[in-house]
Amino acid sequence: MPxxxxxxxxxxxxxxxxxxxxxxxxxxxxxxLHTLCAFANDFHNLGGGYLxxxxxxxxxxxxxxxxxxxxxxxxxxxxxxxxxxxxISPAFHPLVEPYVLGGRHVLVLxxxxxxxxxxxxxxxxxxxxxxxxxxxxxxxxxxxxxxxxERELIELAARVPFDDRAxxxxxxxxxxxxxxxxxxxxxxxxxxxxxxxxxxxxxxxRMKLTEGPRExxxxxxxGLLFFNSEPExxxxxxxxxxVQLPDGPGGDRILEQTFTGPIGQQLRDxxxxxxxxxxxxxxxxxxxxxxADRFFNYPYAAIEEALVNAVYHRSYEExxxxxxxxxxxxxxxxxxxxxxxxITVAELEAGTFVARRYxxxxxxxxxxxxxxxxGRGTGVPKIIRAMRANGSxxxxxxxxxxxxxxxxxxPIHPGFSPAAGSATEHVTAQVTEQVxxQVTEQVxxxxxxxxxxxxxxxxxxxxxxxxxxELGLSGREHFRARYLVPLLQRGLLELxxxxxxxxxxQQYRTTGRGVAALERSAAA
Numbered sequence: 001m002p003x004x005x006x007x008x009x010x011x012x013x014x015x016x017x018x019x020x021x022x023x024x025x026x027x028x029x030x031x032x033l034h035t036l037c038a039f040a041n042d043f044h045n046l047g048g049g050y051l052x053x054x055x056x057x058x059x060x061x062x063x064x065x066x067x068x069x070x071x072x073x074x075x076x077x078x079x080x081x082x083x084x085x086x087x088i089s090p091a092f093h094p095l096v097e098p099y100v101l102g103g104r105h106v107l108v109l110x111x112x113x114x115x116x117x118x119x120x121x122x123x124x125x126x127x128x129x130x131x132x133x134x135x136x137x138x139x140x141x142x143x144x145x146x147x148x149x150e151r152e153l154i155e156l157a158a159r160v161p162f163d164d165r166a167x168x169x170x171x172x173x174x175x176x177x178x179x180x181x182x183x184x185x186x187x188x189x190x191x192x193x194x195x196x197x198x199x200x201x202x203x204x205x206r207m208k209l210t211e212g213p214r215e216x217x218x219x220x221x222x223g224l225l226f227f228n229s230e231p232e233x234x235x236x237x238x239x240x241x242x243v244q245l246p247d248g249p250g251g252d253r254i255l256e257q258t259f260t261g262p263i264g265q266q267l268r269d270x271x272x273x274x275x276x277x278x279x280x281x282x283x284x285x286x287x288x289x290x291x292a293d294r295f296f297n298y299p300y301a302a303i304e305e306a307l308v309n310a311v312y313h314r315s316y317e318e319x320x321x322x323x324x325x326x327x328x329x330x331x332x333x334x335x336x337x338x339x340x341x342x343i344t345v346a347e348l349e350a351g352t353f354v355a356r357r358y359x360x361x362x363x364x365x366x367x368x369x370x371x372x373x374x375g376r377g378t379g380v381p382k383i384i385r386a387m388r389a390n391g392s393x394x395x396x397x398x399x400x401x402x403x404x405x406x407x408x409x410x411p412i413h414p415g416f417s418p419a420a421g422s423a424t425e426h427v428t429a430q431v432t433e434q435v436x437x438q439v440t441e442q443v444x445x446x447x448x449x450x451x452x453x454x455x456x457x458x459x460x461x462x463x464x465x466x467x468x469x470e471l472g473l474s475g476r477e478h479f480r481a482r483y484l485v486p487l488l489q490r491g492l493l494e495l496x497x498x499x500x501x502x503x504x505x506q507q508y509r510t511t512g513r514g515v516a517a518l519e520r521s522a523a524a
Contacts, residue, residue, distance in 0.1 A: 068104025
């Protein structure tokens with residue numbers, strides 16, 4: 001049963017961190033039991049962890065080639081894992097996969113965060129044991145949960161993170177196989193090879209994307225957010241808005257782009273757009289030395305980290321998009337709600353806080369696989385370092401006492417400030433604006449599969465009801481907000497009676513620009 005990771009990359013230390021990873025040279029049932037219990041409790045909402053048996057470690061890193069396990073013992077050990085799972089209360093069973101690495105046999109146990117925490121396990125496997133404590137991971141160590149840790153773990157039992165809950169408004173078919181396979185290919189998962197022969201239910205179950213009875217599995221929210229092309233139909237306002245105000249908040253010019261789709265894709269698309277349409281580089285030469293100074297108006301690394309943090313930590317229950325506001329002297333990246341109350345406003349303002357609890361453990365797990373985040377409170381220090389390395393003023397982090405929002409404010413480099421407006425900067429701004437227009441053109445002509453189907457259908461004028469039937473849509477308001485209005489605004493669709501928009505005989509027709517978008521989509 002292949003796992004949703006690349007085992008060789010894990011052993012090279014390229015995928016997961018020590019809190020989610022443990023190596024054991026040999027089989028120690030008591031230690032394995034306690035580690036599985038700790039992964040199941042998933043105290044920091046990191047998504048559980050992986051246990052490699054038959055691999056020794058040195059200073060937290062795997063020693064290769066592995067020590068290995070005797071091949072004649074593998075079947076017995078897999079049965080032993082099942083028996084250990086019954087010793088955990090409530091019962092918890094990891095996924096087990098034998099691997100051959102460097103000619104040696106090892107067992108890999110995947111223990112995702114459990115749905116029924118808190119979990120207990122016997123302190124000892126001896127017959128006279130009477131203690132059954134909770135176990136958690138602290139760093140790379142499995143320990144008993146005591147005192148405040150035990151109280152926090154019990155409090156977590158009442159809360160299953162939103163991204164790990166089942167969505168009973170959706171069906172298994174809403175998890176789209178091509179998107180799942182694209183993700184497995186991108187993270188080089190060993191599960192990719194089997195994804196073509198497995199039915200969708202088996203594949204999703206192995207990736208922990210579904211919940212419920214076999215005859216009627218429900219997608220988990222994280223599956224719909226990553227592997228449905230239109231997650232906004234389940235979670236309104238799941239999008240990233242990039243708003244540029246070149247003349248400031250009171251100016252007349254507003255450039256706005258909205259990025260929708262699977263959250264991993266919308267994140268990459270928004271970052272690509274910002275890189276092309278917003279970022280500028282300046283080269284400043286000096287008469288007294290050969291080396292020139294190079295700096296950006298905003299360092300890309302800081303923007304990337306801030307936007308990834310917003311996607312990771314926002315609430316997907318709140319109907320508020322992530323907003324990136326680009327003003328003449330700073331960028332603000334805001335998401336809702338704010339951070340955990342364990343983080344004080346003073347710590348935020350000083351940039352010294354470390355998150356103790358992660359809102360979306362499964363989203364974080366997928367972002368880590370995509371190498372977009374580390375998920376260990378490193379985001380803020382990275383932003384600060386990136387701004388300092390670029391010669392920019394320090395970033396600012398904002399929230400309110402009620403934690404209704406969280407904002408990262410990135411001031412512009414002094415060399416690009418409005419007060420430093422030289423002729424060189426003016427030319428640079430003009431070039432950047434031309435690039436922005438080109439990127440806007442590309443974004444406007446980019447089509448989702450359903451948008452392309454709508455435009456093909458409307459090459460002959462059609463009524464609204466006809467279009468909805470053709471696309472298999474029933475929600476009139478959703479259809480209007482998601483398809484009709486955006487396509488009209490982008491000039492890809494037009495009214496046959498523009499002077500009477502509410503006419504009962506109103507129809508919709510694909511424009512010449514819409515035909516060009518279809519041709520571009522077909523060529524791609």
